[in-house]
Amino acid sequence: MLKLHGVALSNYYNIVKQTMLEKGIDFEEVSAPPSQDASFLAISPMGKIPCLETPEGFLSESLAIIEYLEETHPTPSLLPGDAYGRAKTREIIKYAELYLDGPARRLLGHVIFGAPLSQQAHDEVRPALEKGLTALKRIARFDPWAAGSEFSLADIALLHILGLVLAITKPVYDWDILAQEPELADWMQRAAAREHSQTVMAAQEKVREAMQAKKS
Numbered sequence: 001m002l003k004l005h006g007v008a009l010s011n012y013y014n015i016v017k018q019t020m021l022e023k024g025i026d027f028e029e030v031s032a033p034p035s036q037d038a039s040f041l042a043i044s045p046m047g048k049i050p051c052l053e054t055p056e057g058f059l060s061e062s063l064a065i066i067e068y069l070e071e072t073h074p075t076p077s078l079l080p081g082d083a084y085g086r087a088k089t090r091e092i093i094k095y096a097e098l099y100l101d102g103p104a105r106r107l108l109g110h111v112i113f114g115a116p117l118s119q120q121a122h123d124e125v126r127p128a129l130e131k132g133l134t135a136l137k138r139i140a141r142f143d144p145w146a147a148g149s150e151f152s153l154a155d156i157a158l159l160h161i162l163g164l165v166l167a168i169t170k171p172v173y174d175w176d177i178l179a180q181e182p183e184l185a186d187w188m189q190r191a192a193a194r195e196h197s198q199t200v201m202a203a204q205e206k207v208r209e210a211m212q213a214k215k216s
């Protein structure tokens with residue numbers, strides 16, 4: 001059986017987890033935080049999560065993993081039927097990873113783990129996110145799903161990456177992105193309402209609450 005290594009707090013772990021749930025794949029969750037220990041680097045060479053244990057070996061990088069799942073479990077398909085649509089889906093995922101998650105992640109240590117707030121990061125992240133959001137709106141369709149008429153890997157990736165961005169921008173900047181982006185807000189509501197989104201987000205929320213309870 002496939003084994004997913006990581007923790008439910010991680011948006012990238014949750015992208016892979018939701019992909020498996022949407023596809024009805026049997027899998028086991030193996031609790032493993034990111035680590036630079038030699039034993040973990042042996043299965044995930046950058047020490048990041050998620051990593052997927054397959055009968056053929058380990059795989060890291062969520063995009064590589066979800067593409068593997070799409071190929072090995074093609075039904076239900078989470079990629080459009082045409083090459084351009086599939087490329088658009090991957091384009092949206094890359095934009096979300098590079099231009100939304102990338103900048104927002106610089107403030108993650110501060111928001112989640114209470115690290116000191118770097119003034120430079122504070123000043124640079126918001127304009128970077130504004131640029132990323134403007135770019136995303138140019139390539140995503142949201143009619144009703146991110147890449148077009150079908151729910152796809154782009155919706156799963158964007159849902160969990162945007163979740164991280166919102167968890168950071170609200171406390172740091174008091175910036176309510178969804179209030180200023182009604183189309184994105186409508187899409188997010190649709191995407192979050194799906195059964196498997198609810199399951200994955202509830203597990204993440206449980207970890208957040210446990211961390212909060214430990215702090216207080």
Ligand SMILES: N[C@@H](CCC(=O)N[C@@H](CS)C(=O)NCC(=O)O)C(=O)O
Pocket residue numbers: 009010011012013034046047048049050060061062063
């Ligand atoms: N590009 C990677 C990003 C994975 C990633 O950044 N995971 C975070 C947890 S959400 C992590 O392991 N961070 C620890 C680290 O960067 O060392 C992917 O798509 O899987």
